[in-house]
Amino acid sequence: MRLQLRPFARPLLVVTALAAGPARAAENPTQASLRLTYFGEPSNDDAPVRVIHPQVDVSAPVGGGVGVAAGWEADAVSGATPKVFGPHTGVDAVTAATKFSDFRQLVHGGLSYDRADGGISASYAYGWEHDYRSHSLSATTHDDLYDHNFTLALAYSHNWDSVCDANNDAAPGLLELQALTSSQHCFTSSPDVVTRHLRIDAVEPSLSWTMTPRLVVQGGGTIMILDGFQSNPYREVKIGPEGAVPQEHEPTYRQRYAVFARAAYAYPQWRASAQVMGRLYQDSWAVQAATGDLLVNKYLGQSMLLTLRGRYHIQGGASFYRNGQEYVTLGPPGQYWTGDRELSPMSNTLVGGRMAFLRRPQQERSSWFVEMEADIKYELLMYHLESVNAPNADRPYAHILQGAFSVRF
Amino acid sequence: MHCLCIFRSGPSKGPAPPAMSSRGQSPRSLTRSWLLVVALALGSGGCAASKWTVRPHQRELLADRIMQLDAEPQERAAEDHVLSNREGAVGGNGTSGGGCGCN
Numbered sequence: 227m228r229l230q231l232r233p234f235a236r237p238l239l240v241v242t243a244l245a246a247g248p249a250r251a252a253e254n255p256t257q258a259s260l261r262l263t264y265f266g267e268p269s270n271d272d273a274p275v276r277v278i279h280p281q282v283d284v285s286a287p288v289g290g291g292v293g294v295a296a297g298w299e300a301d302a303v304s305g306a307t308p309k310v311f312g313p314h315t316g317v318d319a320v321t322a323a324t325k326f327s328d329f330r331q332l333v334h335g336g337l338s339y340d341r342a343d344g345g346i347s348a349s350y351a352y353g354w355e356h357d358y359r360s361h362s363l364s365a366t367t368h369d370d371l372y373d374h375n376f377t378l379a380l381a382y383s384h385n386w387d388s389v390c391d392a393n394n395d396a397a398p399g400l401l402e403l404q405a406l407t408s409s410q411h412c413f414t415s416s417p418d419v420v421t422r423h424l425r426i427d428a429v430e431p432s433l434s435w436t437m438t439p440r441l442v443v444q445g446g447g448t449i450m451i452l453d454g455f456q457s458n459p460y461r462e463v464k465i466g467p468e469g470a471v472p473q474e475h476e477p478t479y480r481q482r483y484a485v486f487a488r489a490a491y492a493y494p495q496w497r498a499s500a501q502v503m504g505r506l507y508q509d510s511w512a513v514q515a516a517t518g519d520l521l522v523n524k525y526l527g528q529s530m531l532l533t534l535r536g537r538y539h540i541q542g543g544a545s546f547y548r549n550g551q552e553y554v555t556l557g558p559p560g561q562y563w564t565g566d567r568e569l570s571p572m573s574n575t576l577v578g579g580r581m582a583f584l585r586r587p588q589q590e591r592s593s594w595f596v597e598m599e600a601d602i603k604y605e606l607l608m609y610h611l612e613s614v615n616a617p618n619a620d621r622p623y624a625h626i627l628q629g630a631f632s633v634r635f
Numbered sequence: 636m637h638c639l640c641i642f643r644s645g646p647s648k649g650p651a652p653p654a655m656s657s658r659g660q661s662p663r664s665l666t667r668s669w670l671l672v673v674a675l676a677l678g679s680g681g682c683a684a685s686k687w688t689v690r691p692h693q694r695e696l697l698a699d700r701i702m703q704l705d706a707e708p709q710e711r712a713a714e715d716h717v718l719s720n721r722e723g724a725v726g727g728n729g730t731s732g733g734g735c736g737c738n
Contacts (some may be wrong), residue, residue: 373688436689437689488704591693603710628710628713
């Protein structure tokens, strides 16, 4: 079963982290981080989807402001998903659910150069699994302006992705498109499969402003263009009263735009801070979305840090989306159809908390580290779908459990 | 925040301005007046700008990890990996993503 690869996300993360740190040092310390995330999405009808996601990252300065970074991450996925997206009252959603398991890996490495008032970095990532391969190159730059009170950052990434698909060259029409049944022959010369391509360009400018000694704000945007195969090759959608079940068929071109604003405000009397984020999103598939996020951080004693979080996301559906019942009774609105939950009108709510243990032996000369941190996090993600005929309506919520350990030398 | 502008440097110690003529200000006086206006404007602008400038010694709170918008890039990457597969939107978290969102 194909998983989603997003190696280009990491470089953009890095530059935003750099841009968001108004008081950072020009020379970053050597750091190693290990993180393990468990994602569990129970189903009312079938086996739950479980993902175990380990991450290892290391970074170190090599002198002269130059730093190196490398990392590895993986996804071990198991569960069951409906092969055919159709009305919930029909038999397809339950009986055609197929069990799957897969393993995805990604490695990345990069170089950075930091000076007192800015820096640049470049990185490469490669991800692979049975039916998906991805190469990604990224470049970032950030500059401090006006006595370090502003940070202007720009990140760009390009992906070359390869997707395994069923060979539908002989299909007489769109309604006869066959779904991929197995990844066994992927990326071979077998005639039953073909390799599709997907190119992704992403640009993310942002501007951070240290507004007062207690307030940092940031605004920015994301522009992303995807050109190539974007459907789930395994998924079928039940179309029309005659019961045709062609492969999911999504447009091959998508432009995605987002603007966001974030802020962090300190409450020193409580040894706490609050962080808020708002985002507006629109794309060329007519998906519109709004997201709000609130975090509250509070130190407990000398070594404990508690974080509480609430997040809400709401979106409209893609122009070619219909629920499982409407695809059968009305047919698709055009030449495209999907059974993807992320393209349906929906909302979700995320609540959770994290407890971190911090160790900073600043006065102990014998200490071999500068800072050590261990933390554990739990979040509950609740989906609010438009109807029981929406994709994955049998999975109303998900658990996210995470543990991490990091040390800085 | 202290404003270190020319307005706090005390009264001018320069030569006294010329006396006004009965028909108004002399050209030299006008020039000085305009210079004063410009200096006032620049000075007040400087004060306004410095009001929004956070100096290094005022960054103690900002340097704390709980004030970093992305204190944990690795955690953000993991979260983006989860959410971007389950929502139709990307961006805004310092991250980007795309693709099919399978599973």
